[in-house]
Amino acid sequence: EAQVTQNPRYLITVTGKKLTVTCSQNMNHEYMSWYRQDPGLGLRQIYYSMNVEVTDKGDVPEGYKVSRKEKRNFPLILESPSPNQTSLYFCASRPGLPYEQYFGPGTRLTVT
């Protein structure tokens, strides 16, 4: 089944403890992206990647890192999480233009 998977789906952690949220797609898509969704602010793009080894900042990259060493994987790294990074995170992928994005199921992160 064609899909975008994220792990973990739920995570509660403490301030400053490094964490990684994994994202994987099995559709051979070139474009991958991370978003966070907060009440009243909608979906905001954190980082995106046009292809392997190519990543760019989105609207809200501060406090996050990404890497794209393989086409299928695009992990999101929080080196030192803070409470303001408590949010619902979505990974998405698309085959390229002019196609839509496919979203993963989401990861709910709570930083205390």
Place this chain on the structure above:
Amino acid sequence: EDKVVQSPLSLVVHEGDTVTLNCSYEVTNFRSLLWYKQEKKAPTFLFMLTSSGIEKKSGRLSSILDKKELFSILNITATQTGDSAVYLCAVEPGNQFYFGTGTSLTVIP
């Protein structure tokens, strides 16, 4: 700064009503506008619009883009309770995506 504004913020209608959701945008290098439906989980794709004046249609849902006036509308006819969701509009200038905050639609039986 690129911006996407959706209206209304929320809407409550009765089954069978027709609704129109609005999305206006201000972006440079417009490439496409997309509509998504979100029901307490990941957004699911509805439409992608790239050309002005061409209506996209899927069952009771339809959407049209006006690139001159910088807006799009999403119409839902004969609404059903299953249409209750948040509808998101996104605009793609270049390689990024900008989302509006969404319109929350509630359909009452």
